[in-house]
Every structure is written in structure tokens, then in C-alpha cells.
Amino acid sequence: MRLCDSKPPAARWRGAALLGSLLLAAALALRSATRPCSAAHRRCRQRLYPSLELSAGSRINCSGIVRGDEKAIQEARLSNLETANRRARLTPDEYLNMAKDCGSFRETRRFIEFPLSQEEAEFPIAYSMVIHDKIEMFERLLRSLYAPQNVYCVHIDGKSPAAFQEAVRAIVACFPNVFVASRQEKVVYASWSRLQADLNCMQDLLESPVPWNYVLNTCGADFPIKTNAEMVRALKVLQGRNNMESEKPTAPKKERWQYHYEVRNFIFRTPTEKPPPPHNYPMFSGNAYIAVTRAFVRHIFESPTVQQFLEWAKDTYSPDEHVWATLNRMPGVPGSMPQNDKFQLSDMNALPRLVKWQYLEGDTSKGAPYPPCTGQHQRSVCIYGVGDLSWMLQQHHLLANKFDPLVDDAAIQCLEEHLRHKALYGRGL
Secondary structure, three states: OOOOOOOOOHOOOHHHHHHHHHHHHHHHHHHHHHHOOOOHHHHHHHHHHHHOOOOOOOOHHHHHHHHHHHHHHHHHHHHHOOOOHHHOOOOHHHHHHHOOOOHEEEEEEEOOOOOOOHHHHHOOEEEEEOOOOHHHHHHHHHHHHHOOEEEEEEOOOOOOOHHHHHHHHHOOOOOEEEOOOOOOOOOOOOOOHHHHHHHHHHHHHHOOOOOEEEEEEEEEEEEEOOOOOHHHHHHHHOOOHHHHHHEEHHHHHHHHHHHHEEEEOOEEEEEEEEOOOHHHHOOEOOOOOOOEEEEHHHHHHOOHHHHHHHHHHHHOOOOHHHHHHHHHHOOOOOOOOOOOOOHHHOOOOOOOOEEEEHHHEEHHHHHEEEEEOOOOOEEEEEEOHHHHHHOOOOOOOOOOEEHHHHHHHHHHHHHHHHHHHHHOOOOOO
16 A cells, blocks of 8 residues: 555646646757757847856855855855855745746746757656755755756655645646655665665656656755756766666675664664575675666566565665665676676766765875865765865766755855856856
8 A cells, every 4th residue: 555645646647648748848949949040049048048047146256166266265155154145045835835836936946947958858867856854955956957858756754844745745746747756754864764765766757657767866965066968978878787886895884784773763783683685695885876777676676586685675774875786786687787896886986976975085185085075074974065066066976965055055056056057058157
């Protein structure tokens, strides 16, 4: 039985016909936009594109920040500290009010409602978005990732406040290719529920009429560092392979699945030892962030071997940090990599996510993988500041984690402005 159905399948998709109509309109707009550029078309773009730009405001020099200009970075940091310059966050009630008129909401919040290229139109991407708070951050993340040819499943933590959940549903209802997961989990940090939330979305995404090629998963503290077009090109290069961190585990990581863990309001280890994984496949460690094919997703729900493995992993610690990594090294899994050491992939070399770990920060000229965080740390992970952007945008990853507007909203604003400018005009700020 499905719990907390947000909509029956027919209503959830508002009909494949509606989505088809949207994509047809987008294709016609794209055909017009990509014809040999006449003076009339140029004038049309000149009027349209500025209305889609995202400006951080005159008090922040985002162009200087993304180039790494120290004066611009210092001015933004000072601005962050000044109470008078702090922008009030939009509330769930404000989003509920804005979303009463969906056309106005999409226009005023500057969502791009047509594919920006034929290449993007022909390569839709699916997203699993697992969120629990910060309504404005969710909306900005959705806007930064949004394209009408893509499809988005939003999993709202079952523990989230009712006002937050209602506001998310109101935003989602304004888009035919965005929907709320049909099953909600009450997510407990480092427990199976976090991975189950993604599985719920993946199962729903398989029912989508959108012919997506890859699925990416995100959380509420993520933000893209590539445009949709750049993501499409990066995923195409994979040629049907999955991509994620997957390495031989350290001894402390092995303890995560060698003992039985129980979950209450938090997860804790018991003295009970677990049996080895079924079929004795070797275990690998990684992280929660993945880029996997449609065939991979279908396989994990249809394969008895995979289902046995998933069942075995349900009482492990932080299973999203070893389940995906192990599945992607299993023989016969679509898009997987061989188990040989030559195919190990670290998070810095994998595609999905850029993360700065506090204990690895340092002098890059002396071998550190990344320079020190210019924001703050949470659970040893950097919450990025404006001083991180220039370095970040030189990396190959698709998204970065973590961002928090309460720590450094200027970093998010400048990233939004830069990516939107690049998406519209083919170049950054």
C-alpha cells in the first residue's frame, strides 16, 4: 500500500497530453529561436533574455567574485555581516500566496520555460530532490535546475512542518513536469530512510512519460555549478555508464555494515554482528550523490539479487554511502564498473558532487585536494562562501554541497547570476 499519496498517477502527471502539449510548444519556440538569426529574432532575444537574467543586486560584484577578485570578495563578506543588507527570507506563507497564480509565479520568479537548445531538448534529465526545510532555498535550487524537458520528483521529509509541505506542494503544482513523491519517509540522519527517499522518487520517475536518460539526486543544501547544457554534454560523454564515488572501504567504514544498527530518533550501533552481504559481493564505499542511467534504476527494482542486497543493507549505518558504490561495481548491473582497483573513483574524480571535507583542506600547492573553506563547517563539510566560487567553477562536477543562505547568501546569489548568464548567452559573468 502506498502511503501519503500526493496525487494518483493520472493526476500526478496532469495527463501525458498536458506534458506533451508543453513540450510541443517548447519545441516550436525552440525551432523559432534556433533558425538563422534574423534581425527580428535578435530583437526578440534582446527583449526576452534580459527578463530572464538573475541579478544579485548592485551591492555585490558577482562578476568580480566568480573571477576570484579579492576586493569584490571582501566587499561581499562585509555586506553579509551588515544587518541592514540582509535580505529577509521568503516564508512558506509568501510562497503559498505567490503560487496562487502560477503564470505570474513562473514569470516573476524567472523560470526558463523553453529549451535553450535542440541538444538539451533531446536529452531530458530526471531529478530526485530530497528536502526538509528552507522553502526559498528549495525554490531557488529548482529554478536553477529547471528546464521544461526535464522531470523532477520532490521528496518532502515526513517530519517537515505542515506549512513547509503545503508551500512545496503549491510550488510543484505550477509545473507539469514536477511532482511530489508518492510515498514520504520520515528521514533520520544516516539511516536507511535517506536512501529510501531516493528510491521512492526513482520508482515514481520510471512511471514518468518523460523519456529521461539519467537521474541525478539532490538535497536541499545542493546547488548546480554547471548549466543544464553543460550537464547534458557531461552525461553524454559517459556513454551509458553510471558515475559516482566508489572506492575500497577503510576499516572504520567497514564497521558501518558489520554491525546491526537500530533507528529511533537517531541511529545507533548494537553489539550484534551482521552476516556478510548476500552472494559475497565485495563492498565499496562512496557517497549519497550519483548519476545513474534509466536502465540502472529499472534493474535495481527488478533484480532479485539487488533486492536481496538492499534488504540486507537496511540496518546498516549511512547505507547511501556504500549501497550505491557497491551496486555500481556488481557484475550485470547496467552501466556498472568492474571491481578491479583500476576502476576506483574518488569523490574529487567522480562527476556528481563537489564537497570540501574540513580535514582535507589546505595548501593545494603542497598536495591538498582543495583550499580552505571560506564559509563555515557543518559535520566537517564546508558550507561555501563567496571566496570558494572562483575555485569551484573551475571544477568538473555538476553540483556542489553545501550551501546555506544563512551562512553566505551572496555565494548563492552570484552562482545563480553566473549560471543564468551562461545559460542564456553562452558565457559567464
